[in-house]
Amino acid sequence: MTEIFISVLLLLGSFFILVAAIGMVRFKDLYGRLHASTKATSFGILLLLIGASMYFGDFQVYVKTLLIILFIYLTAPLAAHSITKSYKPAGKEGDEKDEKADL
């Protein structure tokens, strides 16, 4: 029973990472590529980590898994935000001249 669960988790996790890579190739814009790569990759790594930690079934491994999941879910949006802030589209002058929306 546990074998089937771990197998499904492994296949789903690697499938989500493959979906992220396909989106990385197929999207036309940097924003679309980041949209594909950030979220799907985090979820795929989450599933792979849960499967691997259930395979080993050790307390130390569970603690390390929790650390990796926390770190990836904290830093993947930060990295995507940093890449987006350094992006300067070719047609525009840059985002200093954009007017701020009155909210």
Add this chain to the structure above:
Amino acid sequence: MTMDITIPGIVLYIAFAFLMLAMVLTLYRLLKGPGFNDQIAAMDLLSSIIIGIILVYGMQIDNKMYFDISIIIALVSFIGTVAISTFIKKKND
């Protein structure tokens, strides 16, 4: 606790195949990306794919040590991504 769980080998091979195909597609974007930002995004995705490959490989050879390598790669890839994109942002201004 229970080390007698045996995953079928075909599952590990299919997971390896998915991850390798994802790696090839990401390398295509890394080589052909129109700008620096696409290449940085591709490198960020590539580090995540390498974390997945290391986890599946650690399950295949039944060694718990490979989780530590995943922690180190997650830390270093975040620092590298933020450093390079901050450098490009400073260069654009």
